[in-house]
Amino acid sequence: MSGNGRIPVGIRRKRLRIVVTGGSGFVGSHLVDKLIGRGDEVIVIDNFFTGRKENVVHHFGNPRFELIRHDVIEPMLLEVDQIYHLACPASPVHYKYNPVKTIISFFIYI
Numbered sequence: 001m002s003g004n005g006r007i008p009v010g011i012r013r014k015r016l017r018i019v020v021t022g023g024s025g026f027v028g029s030h031l032v033d034k035l036i037g038r039g040d041e042v043i044v045i046d047n048f049f050t051g052r053k054e055n056v057v058h059h060f061g062n063p064r065f066e067l068i069r070h071d072v073i074e075p076m077l078l079e080v081d082q083i084y085h086l087a088c089p090a091s092p093v094h095y096k097y098n099p100v101k102t103i104i105s106f107f108i109y110i
Contacts, residue, residue, distance in 0.1 A: 044056055045072060
């Protein structure tokens with residue numbers, strides 16, 4: 001492979017099935033854009049406590065994108081290759097409003 005990080009023509013990497021918790025938030029939605037852009041299948045799990053559907057709406061209709069409204073403190077069973085866990089209330093105001101939920105959101109069951 002050359003030093004520029006590109007995969008030579010004819011060699012393809014496996015398409016991954018990836019979960020992004022908090023994928024409709026600022027950081028999560030940018031990660032989703034990159035993952036979709038490189039050809040992966042992405043499942044966003046978000047309860048929209050701080051995230052916004054507008055951040056991922058441009059992926060609606062893409063067969064490699066799925067959005068599930070769900071709170072990560074509740075169990076969910078999915079078969080995936082990777083998990084990016086970015087779900088968490090994103091500001092001190094939200095931490096103060098619901099500190100227990102904030103702490104629990106850091107624990108994801110794998």
